[in-house]
Amino acid sequence: MSIITIIGAGMMGSAISWPATDNGHIVRLVGSNLNDSVIESIKKTGIHPALKCKLPENVFPFYFSEIKEAIPDTELFVCGVSSFGLEWFATEVLPFLPQDAHLMVLTKGLLSNHDGYLHTTLHYFNEYRPDLNISAVGGPCICSELIGRHLTMVSCCAAELSTAQHLKALLNTNYYHLQPTTDVIGVECAVAIKNTYAVGVALALGMAEREAGITDARPSSWQTGADTTGFTPYYNHQAALFAQSCLEMRRLVRLFGGNEDVVSGLAGAGDLYVTSQGGRNGRLGVLLGRGLSMAQIQEALGDVTLESVPITKRVAEAVRIRAKHGEVSLKQFPLLLHLDALISHQPSTIDWESFG
Amino acid sequence: MSIITIIGAGMMGSAISWPATDNGHIVRLVGSNLNDSVIESIKKTGIHPALKCKLPENVFPFYFSEIKEAIPDTELFVCGVSSFGLEWFATEVLPFLPQDAHLMVLTKGLLSNHDGYLHTTLHYFNEYRPDLNISAVGGPCICSELIGRHLTMVSCCAAELSTAQHLKALLNTNYYHLQPTTDVIGVECAVAIKNTYAVGVALALGMAEREAGITDARPSSWQTGADTTGFTPYYNHQAALFAQSCLEMRRLVRLFGGNEDVVSGLAGAGDLYVTSQGGRNGRLGVLLGRGLSMAQIQEALGDVTLESVPITKRVAEAVRIRAKHGEVSLKQFPLLLHLDALISHQPSTIDWESFG
Numbered sequence: 001m002s003i004i005t006i007i008g009a010g011m012m013g014s015a016i017s018w019p020a021t022d023n024g025h026i027v028r029l030v031g032s033n034l035n036d037s038v039i040e041s042i043k044k045t046g047i048h049p050a051l052k053c054k055l056p057e058n059v060f061p062f063y064f065s066e067i068k069e070a071i072p073d074t075e076l077f078v079c080g081v082s083s084f085g086l087e088w089f090a091t092e093v094l095p096f097l098p099q100d101a102h103l104m105v106l107t108k109g110l111l112s113n114h115d116g117y118l119h120t121t122l123h124y125f126n127e128y129r130p131d132l133n134i135s136a137v138g139g140p141c142i143c144s145e146l147i148g149r150h151l152t153m154v155s156c157c158a159a160e161l162s163t164a165q166h167l168k169a170l171l172n173t174n175y176y177h178l179q180p181t182t183d184v185i186g187v188e189c190a191v192a193i194k195n196t197y198a199v200g201v202a203l204a205l206g207m208a209e210r211e212a213g214i215t216d217a218r219p220s221s222w223q224t225g226a227d228t229t230g231f232t233p234y235y236n237h238q239a240a241l242f243a244q245s246c247l248e249m250r251r252l253v254r255l256f257g258g259n260e261d262v263v264s265g266l267a268g269a270g271d272l273y274v275t276s277q278g279g280r281n282g283r284l285g286v287l288l289g290r291g292l293s294m295a296q297i298q299e300a301l302g303d304v305t306l307e308s309v310p311i312t313k314r315v316a317e318a319v320r321i322r323a324k325h326g327e328v329s330l331k332q333f334p335l336l337l338h339l340d341a342l343i344s345h346q347p348s349t350i351d352w353e354s355f356g
Numbered sequence: 357m358s359i360i361t362i363i364g365a366g367m368m369g370s371a372i373s374w375p376a377t378d379n380g381h382i383v384r385l386v387g388s389n390l391n392d393s394v395i396e397s398i399k400k401t402g403i404h405p406a407l408k409c410k411l412p413e414n415v416f417p418f419y420f421s422e423i424k425e426a427i428p429d430t431e432l433f434v435c436g437v438s439s440f441g442l443e444w445f446a447t448e449v450l451p452f453l454p455q456d457a458h459l460m461v462l463t464k465g466l467l468s469n470h471d472g473y474l475h476t477t478l479h480y481f482n483e484y485r486p487d488l489n490i491s492a493v494g495g496p497c498i499c500s501e502l503i504g505r506h507l508t509m510v511s512c513c514a515a516e517l518s519t520a521q522h523l524k525a526l527l528n529t530n531y532y533h534l535q536p537t538t539d540v541i542g543v544e545c546a547v548a549i550k551n552t553y554a555v556g557v558a559l560a561l562g563m564a565e566r567e568a569g570i571t572d573a574r575p576s577s578w579q580t581g582a583d584t585t586g587f588t589p590y591y592n593h594q595a596a597l598f599a600q601s602c603l604e605m606r607r608l609v610r611l612f613g614g615n616e617d618v619v620s621g622l623a624g625a626g627d628l629y630v631t632s633q634g635g636r637n638g639r640l641g642v643l644l645g646r647g648l649s650m651a652q653i654q655e656a657l658g659d660v661t662l663e664s665v666p667i668t669k670r671v672a673e674a675v676r677i678r679a680k681h682g683e684v685s686l687k688q689f690p691l692l693l694h695l696d697a698l699i700s701h702q703p704s705t706i707d708w709e710s711f712g
Binding site: 139140141142144145146148150151152153177179232234235236237238239240242243246247250261263264265266268269270271273274277278352353355356 | 497593
């Protein structure tokens with residue numbers, strides 16, 4: 001029995017409470033500066049308002065103002081903030097962590113210094129705190145299935161295999177399976193860019209809906225669960241986009257210093273498979289596929305977090321810089337550049353013959 | 357303008373008539389020995405009974421008894437029989453083809469001499485007719501979308517790149533895109549074994565349906581288009597199975613002599629993506645996932661062609677032989693061996709911890 005302290009009480013951070021407590025651990029769930037109402041609900045009723053269910057026993061909620069009480073005797077810290085909260089976490093949370101602590105990062109992201117190179121969140125945090133042992137999990141994980149204790153299988157990575165194995169020892173259950181690896185760049189790069197390519201695969205469904213006369217921002221039938229008899233979901237388009245995504249992801253992982261074979265595993269094809277079939281990034285792809293402009297989509301979706309937008313821009317920028325240096329050819333990334341153009345409010349059509 | 361002669365008037369063979377005639381070619385569609393009623397319908401009404409629509413102009417039907425009339429001046433022959441008709445094609449059709457003819461093979465399959473090695477259909481036909489230039493297409497192609505002139509992108513392979521390029525020149529249109537390669541073994545191996553792994557990915561949906569109380573052979577909601585609100589389709593299971601499928605497909609392609617990177621393209625991940633979301637092999641996987649035995653499934657499905665069954669048995673047998681010779685470890689193929697056990701009427705449960 002250990003103490004696991006999760007900082008960031010969003011859906012994904014909080015969901016880790018299930019395998020953690022099922023393994024007999026105590027969980028301290030610390031809200032971020034944006035989570036006070038979540039923590040208040042949990043303190044009053046035990047119910048997580050976004051997950052819409054009671055948290056397991058042995059989960060103890062803390063406001064961010066109470067973080068100091070949540071630190072002592074912690075075996076594993078978990079960073080559960082969104083990619084937009086990384087800087088906040090680095091400056092407001094990292095200073096509290098004890099020397100040589102183990103921090104597991106759930107946050108996906110690739111950071112850019114506009115020099116053609118991209119850095120993982122682990123790298124970013126280690127610049128602030130070189131003493132920490134940092135690990136991460138990445139791969140296909142829909143929260144509602146994890147907290148339903150349905151099988152979920154993810155990669156866990158760290159620079160040292162022993163750190164990744166320590167994480168596995170703490171969190172692995174008969175429904176939550178962690179596969180340790182030291183390919184930090186490969187895993188983190190793949191899980192970040194899969195958000196871009198999930199938009200790409202979902203374009204196909206939007207193109208099919210456009211063909212069926214749907215050109216506004218209404219929900220898709222796959223979202224409403226409505227009858228879809230007679231509708232052709234353009235499977236051949238989807239498959240062509242899926243294959244091109246895998247090919248470009250391999251090239252990107254290699255370019256940024258990971259092992260491209262990660263793309264055939266959980267963090268690549270596995271995560272892309274599940275991400276492109278739903279969620280916010282899939283919705284963005286569908287609306288782009290229907291022919292809506294980014295401006296129309298932003299108006300329709302409102303204030304929703306779309307990780308794929310900054311990731312796509314950063315990756316496309318980095319590829320352009322590396323191409324200028326002659327290290328890579330832009331011809332290898334037709335889908336990435338198409339998506340970047342659409343997201344950057346520029347007209348673009350897919351040149352299918354450039355695929356492969 | 358050339359003459360393209362398709363032998364085998366099933367759905368896939370006949371569907372090639374669309375890009376062929378759109379490119380200005382004349383198509384001679386020759387029924388196999390099992391297609392007399394199909395040809396009769398086309399001769400009388402122009403309608404293909406399985407595709408349920410009129411064939412394009414410039415498609416001329418021939419009974420198999422009329423094959424000699426369909427041969428002269430043909431630029432490209434197409435083998436459109438199912439994998440169960442390969443031997444018939446080799447002995448009854450190949451002798452009619454002119455010296456050095458170009459034969460494009462649509463039939464997927466891997467043939468076994470029970471020695472741990474598997475042979476492609478191209479290899480098999482070349483043993484009968486070493487003079488022929490044989491090519492093949494493989495990849496995600498749902499017939500109804502191709503004949504609807506919706507985008508379809510496939511690999512085309514031949515031992516000589518010029519043969520694959522000749523095929524592309526004849527059939528490539530603005531909706532049917534062919535990507536030439538000389539990796540015949542890689543493409544043919546990937547497209548054959550994806551049938552096995554499509555069964556594997558579809559297990560997840562069956563497991564989800566079983567959890568929801570469905571343990572008989574009724575159609576899934578994805579087949580009927582019915583309302584699926586509130587149903588959890590086990591996306592995390594699906595993604596774990598999809599990733600494991602890609603990993604094992606890489607190992608198999610390498611073992612049988614192809615380039616494993618083909619698995620990240622159209623013939624691998626792309627084809628698996630579309631095949632696992634529907635069709636007969638997907639249905640087999642769903643019913644196995646619900647816990648039905650092979651005997652129950654065969655009774656429920658009746659006399660339906662399941663390419664995945666012989667392919668799975670052959671591939672598993674070959675892997676066992678190669679493992680006995682110390683060339684590969686069985687531990688690398690937990691999903692293949694699980695599927696082989698289920699198909700071979702043996703009880704088996706998935707050991708998720710063996711994945712990776």
